[in-house]
Amino acid sequence: MTKTMRFEIVRLDDTNGSAADRLIADAETVREFVQAAARTGERLLIRPCPTV
Numbered sequence: 653m654t655k656t657m658r659f660e661i662v663r664l665d666d667t668n669g670s671a672a673d674r675l676i677a678d679a680e681t682v683r684e685f686v687q688a689a690a691r692t693g694e695r696l697l698i699r700p701c702p703t704v
Contacts, residue, residue: 664695676701
């Protein structure tokens, strides 16, 4: 059985860089968020998430 890799996506506030929102997601969802952020200029922090 293969475990799906999970990532934590943190949206960063444009004003001060603090965490505005957090989401645990799989790789496909991360790709969608990155593409959307690239279009809008949104800042994200993405890091591997420990096993949930």
